Amino acid sequence: MKIRVAIAGYGNLGRGVEHAVSASPDMELCALFTRRNPDSIKTFSAVPVYSIEKAAEMRDKIDVLILCGGSANDLPEQTPELAKYFNVIDSFDTHAKIPEHFENVNKASLSSGKVSIISVGWDPGMFSLNRLYGQAILPDGNDYTFWGKGVSQGHSDAIRRIEGVLDARQYTIPVESALESVRNGENPTLTTREKHTRECFVVAEDGADLARIEREIVTMPNYFADYDTTVHFISQEELEQEHAGIPHGGRVFRTGTTANGANSHVIEYSLKLDSNPEFTASVLTAYARAAYRLNSEGVSGAKTVFDIAPAYLHPESGEELRRKLL
Amino acid sequence: MKIRVAIAGYGNLGRGVEHAVSASPDMELCALFTRRNPDSIKTFSAVPVYSIEKAAEMRDKIDVLILCGGSANDLPEQTPELAKYFNVIDSFDTHAKIPEHFENVNKASLSSGKVSIISVGWDPGMFSLNRLYGQAILPDGNDYTFWGKGVSQGHSDAIRRIEGVLDARQYTIPVESALESVRNGENPTLTTREKHTRECFVVAEDGADLARIEREIVTMPNYFADYDTTVHFISQEELEQEHAGIPHGGRVFRTGTTANGANSHVIEYSLKLDSNPEFTASVLTAYARAAYRLNSEGVSGAKTVFDIAPAYLHPESGEELRRKLL
Numbered sequence: 001m002k003i004r005v006a007i008a009g010y011g012n013l014g015r016g017v018e019h020a021v022s023a024s025p026d027m028e029l030c031a032l033f034t035r036r037n038p039d040s041i042k043t044f045s046a047v048p049v050y051s052i053e054k055a056a057e058m059r060d061k062i063d064v065l066i067l068c069g070g071s072a073n074d075l076p077e078q079t080p081e082l083a084k085y086f087n088v089i090d091s092f093d094t095h096a097k098i099p100e101h102f103e104n105v106n107k108a109s110l111s112s113g114k115v116s117i118i119s120v121g122w123d124p125g126m127f128s129l130n131r132l133y134g135q136a137i138l139p140d141g142n143d144y145t146f147w148g149k150g151v152s153q154g155h156s157d158a159i160r161r162i163e164g165v166l167d168a169r170q171y172t173i174p175v176e177s178a179l180e181s182v183r184n185g186e187n188p189t190l191t192t193r194e195k196h197t198r199e200c201f202v203v204a205e206d207g208a209d210l211a212r213i214e215r216e217i218v219t220m221p222n223y224f225a226d227y228d229t230t231v232h233f234i235s236q237e238e239l240e241q242e243h244a245g246i247p248h249g250g251r252v253f254r255t256g257t258t259a260n261g262a263n264s265h266v267i268e269y270s271l272k273l274d275s276n277p278e279f280t281a282s283v284l285t286a287y288a289r290a291a292y293r294l295n296s297e298g299v300s301g302a303k304t305v306f307d308i309a310p311a312y313l314h315p316e317s318g319e320e321l322r323r324k325l326l
Numbered sequence: 327m328k329i330r331v332a333i334a335g336y337g338n339l340g341r342g343v344e345h346a347v348s349a350s351p352d353m354e355l356c357a358l359f360t361r362r363n364p365d366s367i368k369t370f371s372a373v374p375v376y377s378i379e380k381a382a383e384m385r386d387k388i389d390v391l392i393l394c395g396g397s398a399n400d401l402p403e404q405t406p407e408l409a410k411y412f413n414v415i416d417s418f419d420t421h422a423k424i425p426e427h428f429e430n431v432n433k434a435s436l437s438s439g440k441v442s443i444i445s446v447g448w449d450p451g452m453f454s455l456n457r458l459y460g461q462a463i464l465p466d467g468n469d470y471t472f473w474g475k476g477v478s479q480g481h482s483d484a485i486r487r488i489e490g491v492l493d494a495r496q497y498t499i500p501v502e503s504a505l506e507s508v509r510n511g512e513n514p515t516l517t518t519r520e521k522h523t524r525e526c527f528v529v530a531e532d533g534a535d536l537a538r539i540e541r542e543i544v545t546m547p548n549y550f551a552d553y554d555t556t557v558h559f560i561s562q563e564e565l566e567q568e569h570a571g572i573p574h575g576g577r578v579f580r581t582g583t584t585a586n587g588a589n590s591h592v593i594e595y596s597l598k599l600d601s602n603p604e605f606t607a608s609v610l611t612a613y614a615r616a617a618y619r620l621n622s623e624g625v626s627g628a629k630t631v632f633d634i635a636p637a638y639l640h641p642e643s644g645e646e647l648r649r650k651l652l
Contacts, residue, residue: 019585023465098652099645119652126459128652129636133452135651136612136639137605139349183598258608259345263600270596272509274589279463282584286462306637306647310455313462314632319425321632325461326424326445326454 003292004061005285006031008052008082009068010041012246013091016281017066018045024285026315031055031062059085064288067091068281076101083108083116083302087291089284091121098124106302115295116302120287121280122271123147127252129305130269134254138265141256144182146195148172150248150276158223159200162216164208167236169243171199174250182253185264198229201243203236248276286313329618330387331611332357334378334408335394336367338572339417342607343392344371350611352641357388385411390614393417394607402427409434409442409628413617415610417447424450432628441621442628446613447606448597449473453578455631456595460580464591467582470508472521474498476574476602484549485526488542490534493562495569497525500576508579511590524555527569529562574602612639 005021007014010032021029022045029047038049050058055065065086069075071094079090083105092101098119109116119125123145131143152172159168178195181188188194200217204210214231218224234242249271257264273279287305290312294303311318331347333340336358347355348371355373364375376384381391391412395401397420405416409431418427424445435442445451449471457469478498485494504521507514514520526543530536540557544550560568575597583590599605613631616638620629637644640651 016584023584025465095652099649102648124652126463129459131651132636132640132647133455136615136636136641137452137608139641185598258342258349258601258604263604265600265605266596266598268594268596268598270592270594272511272592272594274591275584278584278589279591282463289462304648304652306640306644306652307635309633309635310458310462311632314458315462315465318632321458322428322630323425325457326421326450326630326632 012277014068016278020285138256144253146174147250167203338603340394342604346611456578464582470579472500473576493529
């Protein structure tokens with residue numbers, strides 16, 4: 001019997017999950033929930049679409065619900081609410097608020113006897129896992145996380161809010177010399193500016209003051225002021241042709257020594273992703289398998305990627321995994 | 327209270343564990359067991375040394391025993407035997423015999439109510455984990471494992487058995503163009519020869535037939551015949567000065583697509599290790615923490631890295647990990 005999966009929210013991430021579930025032979029997508037008018041949603045698979053209000057009454061028909069809303073406004077309320085009825089997975093990524101979110105979701109999941117896995121994706125998610133494995137193996141060492149090259153939606157949005165800007169796309173780019181220094185085990189101390197640069201492609205209104213827009217971007221506190229930032233003004237056509245994708249990625253390093261500093265080691269985990277939301281969706285879907293299996297064994301409560309034994313993510317049995325992958 | 331760790335076997339790996347336990351503030355090394363005369367063992371820490379025959383009677387004084395013997399002759403008997411008394415960790419790496427070894431160790435651990443974690447290290451071990459995570463996240467894709475640049479002990483030993491050879495050191499080296507092709511998502515089909523080359527540094531007896539030795543190396547079935555192999559004859563002094571270390575490493579890739587092939591993704595996990603045995607020992611020590619904790623929760627039986635939730639490896643609490651690393 002296949003694992004019955006449902007999706008809540010149908011943006012880029014929800015569409016990614018729709019694809020990822022289709023690619024998983026042990027799963028079937030049985031419902032899509034939306035806050036919009038269900039009739040307005042065009043899915044590419046034959047999944048039935050329902051109002052999110054209907055979710056609770058379908059609790060017996062769904063093994064695990066993957067939440068695809070945003071961390072700022074949707075998940076802080078949606079995850080604890082839906083954890084009252086379902087095994088749930090979310091990609092909550094507001095790092096500072098994870099402990100509070102975990103507590104809220106944990107209470108709901110314990111009361112329902114279900115499993116929730118929060119903050120799933122690649123950062124938080126696979127990058128977090130690699131920070132943990134790296135620290136556990138090499139206690140005498142340093143962590144480094146680099147992001148990119150990739151599109152930052154938050155920074156792109158910040159540029160769009162500047163007067164005279166019609167559209168924008170911002171890329172975060174790791175500094176190659178910093179990567180090399182870390183990779184060579186030099187354990188550099190790196191400032192924000194030394195780790196990443198920012199490159200902006202901006203579509204301005206006709207007749208806008210380009211010098212002012214550029215100045216407002218590169219001096220914007222928190223977003224750009226601490227980085228070396230490059231601004232390119234381009235046409236809407238060029239933006240759509242050359243910058244339509246949502247690539248991202250990055251690297252987590254653990255560099256450390258053994259035998260009181262006698263020998264050095266470098267662990268590097270790298271992601272190069274053509275589609276940030278589709279990859280995140282693929283991670284969510286693998287953890288949906290784990291949530292269902294854990295709950296089938298009687299486990300309940302909130303979990304993170306740190307709490308999930310890797311074998312739960314893979315469709316094959318422990319015996320097959322030991323034979324083929326170990 | 328610290329976790330009381332003991333070591334069985336005092337070669338390169340055992341010495342690495344001695345260092346790794348010293349670097350772990352939550353552990354103390356309380357015994358070293360050997361098959362040699364205990365008086366002949368010189369440790370660098372103050373750990374007491376006992377005959378392996380004494381191990382069973384010390385079972386109440388040791389929380390977890392890390393086995394540092396070899397896979398060919400030691401572990402197939404030692405691990406099931408010592409699992410009758412202890413939580414144990416081993417680095418059993420004969421891939422084809424892992425299922426049989428797992429069954430033997432599992433029986434012993436279930437009967438003693440202890441936890442054993444077998445085949446821990448980096449391959450099998452961290453590389454296996456990355457193959458599993460990669461397949462679970464990107465079901466439509468390919469795996470690639472490359473080893474090196476690093477010293478292969480088995481291949482070095484094979485050269486030493488040739489007549490006229492006094493000493494030898496063999497390096498396994500990944501082919502850079504193959505790495506690049508995989509990294510670019512080209513999904514190449516690679517022969518053995520296209521993935522790795524082998525470089526040999528050989529000390530020959532005075533007056534030995536160097537051409538014959540070189541021919542015997544490069545045509546040796548299983549070890550060298552399927553590879554492009556380079557042979558350098560050097561002096562014993564040069565071997566000791568330039569090739570004394572035991573570096574190793576490698577890379578595991580998962581390349582795959584999402585949305586029916588619309589987007590490509592590359593996951594790369596890379597290790598660059600100055601000391602193969604010290605890094606392996608560091609992984610064993612982290613999993614020793616997990617074995618002890620799992621057993622404290624009432625778990626018993628044989629496990630592999632696939633079965634261990636990552637949080638068990640790290641000394642900090644779940645709450646701290648969520649706050650600092652997620």
